Amino acid sequence: MRNRILVYGYGNPGRQDDGLGPALVERLEGEHIPGVATDSNYQLQVEDAVAVSQSDTVIFVDAAASGDEPFTFSEVKPSSETTFTTHSVSPGSVLALCNDLYQKKVRAYVLAIRGYGWEFVEELTPLAEKNLNEAFLFLRHRIDDLIIDGS
Amino acid sequence: MARKITIEPVTRVEGHGKVTIHLDDNNNVSQSRLHIVEFRGFERFVQGRPYWEAPVLVQRLCGICPVSHHLAAAKATDVIVGAGTGEGLTPTAEKMRRLMHYGQIFQSHTLHFFHLVSPDLLFGVDADPAIRNVIGVAMKHKDLAVQGVMMRKFGQEIIRATAGKKIHGTGAIPGGINKNLSLKERDEFLKGADPLNIDKMISWAQAAVDFFKDYHSKHKDMIDRFSVFPSNHLSLVRKDGALDLYHGVLRAVDPNGTKILNDVEYQEYYKYIGEEVRSWSYMKFPYLKSLGKKDGWYTVGPLARLNTCDFIPTPLAQKEFERYKAYTKGKPNNMSLHMHWARLIENLHAAEMIKKLLLDRDLQGTKLLTRGKKVHEGVGLLEAPRGTLFHHYKINDQDQIIMANLIVSTTNNNEPMNQAVSYVARSVFSGKAEITEGMMNSVEVAIRAYDPCLSCATHALGKMPLEISLHDAHGDIIDVRQK
Numbered sequence: 222m223r224n225r226i227l228v229y230g231y232g233n234p235g236r237q238d239d240g241l242g243p244a245l246v247e248r249l250e251g252e253h254i255p256g257v258a259t260d261s262n263y264q265l266q267v268e269d270a271v272a273v274s275q276s277d278t279v280i281f282v283d284a285a286a287s288g289d290e291p292f293t294f295s296e297v298k299p300s301s302e303t304t305f306t307t308h309s310v311s312p313g314s315v316l317a318l319c320n321d322l323y324q325k326k327v328r329a330y331v332l333a334i335r336g337y338g339w340e341f342v343e344e345l346t347p348l349a350e351k352n353l354n355e356a357f358l359f360l361r362h363r364i365d366d367l368i369i370d371g372s
Numbered sequence: 373m374a375r376k377i378t379i380e381p382v383t384r385v386e387g388h389g390k391v392t393i394h395l396d397d398n399n400n401v402s403q404s405r406l407h408i409v410e411f412r413g414f415e416r417f418v419q420g421r422p423y424w425e426a427p428v429l430v431q432r433l434c435g436i437c438p439v440s441h442h443l444a445a446a447k448a449t450d451v452i453v454g455a456g457t458g459e460g461l462t463p464t465a466e467k468m469r470r471l472m473h474y475g476q477i478f479q480s481h482t483l484h485f486f487h488l489v490s491p492d493l494l495f496g497v498d499a500d501p502a503i504r505n506v507i508g509v510a511m512k513h514k515d516l517a518v519q520g521v522m523m524r525k526f527g528q529e530i531i532r533a534t535a536g537k538k539i540h541g542t543g544a545i546p547g548g549i550n551k552n553l554s555l556k557e558r559d560e561f562l563k564g565a566d567p568l569n570i571d572k573m574i575s576w577a578q579a580a581v582d583f584f585k586d587y588h589s590k591h592k593d594m595i596d597r598f599s600v601f602p603s604n605h606l607s608l609v610r611k612d613g614a615l616d617l618y619h620g621v622l623r624a625v626d627p628n629g630t631k632i633l634n635d636v637e638y639q640e641y642y643k644y645i646g647e648e649v650r651s652w653s654y655m656k657f658p659y660l661k662s663l664g665k666k667d668g669w670y671t672v673g674p675l676a677r678l679n680t681c682d683f684i685p686t687p688l689a690q691k692e693f694e695r696y697k698a699y700t701k702g703k704p705n706n707m708s709l710h711m712h713w714a715r716l717i718e719n720l721h722a723a724e725m726i727k728k729l730l731l732d733r734d735l736q737g738t739k740l741l742t743r744g745k746k747v748h749e750g751v752g753l754l755e756a757p758r759g760t761l762f763h764h765y766k767i768n769d770q771d772q773i774i775m776a777n778l779i780v781s782t783t784n785n786n787e788p789m790n791q792a793v794s795y796v797a798r799s800v801f802s803g804k805a806e807i808t809e810g811m812m813n814s815v816e817v818a819i820r821a822y823d824p825c826l827s828c829a830t831h832a833l834g835k836m837p838l839e840i841s842l843h844d845a846h847g848d849i850i851d852v853r854q855k
Binding site: 261262263267321322 | 417
């Protein structure tokens with residue numbers, strides 16, 4: 222059976238490089254890849270466990286305020302945490318909810334694209350744009366691999 | 373040795389809050405403060421932009437309650453384009469906006485209860501943080517967690533159908549709305565496959581109220597005594613005194629229920645409300661001018677709204693409102709954790725309102741816009757999930773915004789949150805030489821009742837842990853706890 226892939230970008234495009242996740246998803250939507258669903262929102266939230274449970278593989282795409290350039294790509298496992306506000310949940314928490322509520326184990330990755338500016342600007346910084354290009358090329362090939370072998 | 377305890381909660385690209393608790397030489401709390409690091413960059417940013425962009429621009433403030441900002445800005449620009457203040461819109465426009473707003477209230481209140489409150493109630497404030505979270509709820513109370521997830525999803529779908537999309541929705545525009553609700557969309561909400569239909573949502577919202585009441589009956593001491601202090605309360609109410617979260621007149625009551633702001637039109641809110649700056653916080657402290665800076669502070673949000681309104685105009689929520697009011701013999705409720713009870717009653721009301729609106733054929737109307745004589749100033753108010761939200765704009769002859777003033781719910785609740793922290797600090801920190809997880813969480817529980825939205829009240833970067841540090845009289849750190 223074909224590997225169902227969800228690419229989920231999150232962040233606020235009105236806050237400069239915080240919009241890297243949705244920007245990548247928007248670019249990916251233009252590719253119309255069979256078997257690949259996309260979604261984006263300001264933050265990850267508990268209800269995203271529903272969409273994740275309907276996939277075999279999910280790739281969370283987020284902006285990173287620090288860390289390696291131009292991006293990092295790593296597997297993420299279910300986890301639980303205590304948060305101070307209702308404002309967001311982590312990819313690990315979404316996966317844990319998916320496991321606990323829907324008994325669905327999903328292979329998941331986080332693509333963290335390095336950003337630099339976080340002002341009230343609806344445009345990526347040039348460096349973040351460059352990182353986005355590289356992340357997109359990487360993800361495009363990675364998706365092909367995932368579709369073929371599901372690994 | 374005098375000590376200072378510092379708590380620093382921060383999330384993603386959001387604001388930065390810090391609690392400091394000063395202990396005297398006998399380890400009694402001498403002073404406590406909630407500091408908010410605020411950067412009002414947005415109000416400067418919006419200057420020079422065309423006014424009609426405001427309803428979309430303001431969603432950049434944050435991703436927490438973009439719908440509330442979207443609608444408050446739209447209401448302000450309604451005034452500018454001469455469409456009036458609330459009643460001037462076409463029935464289709466006004467009801468579509470209300471549907472969007474009640475969808476936002478529903479998903480936000482649901483999230484607050486299931487994500488933040490239920491773990492504390494189900495596992496206790498002192499429970500291991502490893503289980504005292506929404507994942508813990510999912511593992512031990514699966515049905516409750518599924519309800520929370522699906523209610524959130526339903527509310528988000530309402531927003532998507534009315535605002536057009538999840539990020540930077542464009543549904544509300546100056547003078548109206550840019551789409552109606554199709555019959556197909558309507559029927560998906562009315563008759564959707566179980567559980568995603570409005571009747572199920574109403575029954576689950578009722579169950580959540582019942583859950584809280586049951587818990588309250590077994591834990592009255594904790595719920596009734598945790599952070600109780602007299603406060604004024606402010607909100608919009610409908611002109612007949614009904615709870616109305618989208619539009620109305622401004623009303624405030626004092627701790628005894630006496631009206632101290634008597635149903636005034638909000639276009640001239642600045643005649644009644646001032647904003648004080650204090651040296652130790654970047655976030656302003658709003659107050660009622662008639663009472664002055666010292667005594668004029670007030671609470672906004674669910675607790676305040678049920679203290680100011682006379683009734684709730686939907687049957688199930690009204691029934692719960694009557695029980696809720698009877699508990700305090702009709703007097704204003706000043707118990708911080710009753711905020712959760714009030715929030716769940718509002719959530720039930722929101723679900724009932726969504727059904728009422730879905731059954732209204734005006735939502736399929738085609739008259740979407742109203743225009744009148746343009747003016748150079750407009751104020752938009754609504755009751756956001758966390759409380760009263762003010763948007764005020766002035767424009768020049770070139771239609772550019774030359775002044776913007778936003779008072780967000782969290783800013784309105786600045787002093788009450790400080791009061792709540794002080795109350796809890798005195799209760800749990802006095803006489804203690806060490807900070808425990810339970811003590812830390814008690815302070816958090818007090819603040820969490822207000823669910824402060826730091827990202828629109830503030831702007832700071834980075835991700836930092838929650839931290840408590842102890843300082844001696846000289847400011848040196850003698851103990852630090854993080855999580």
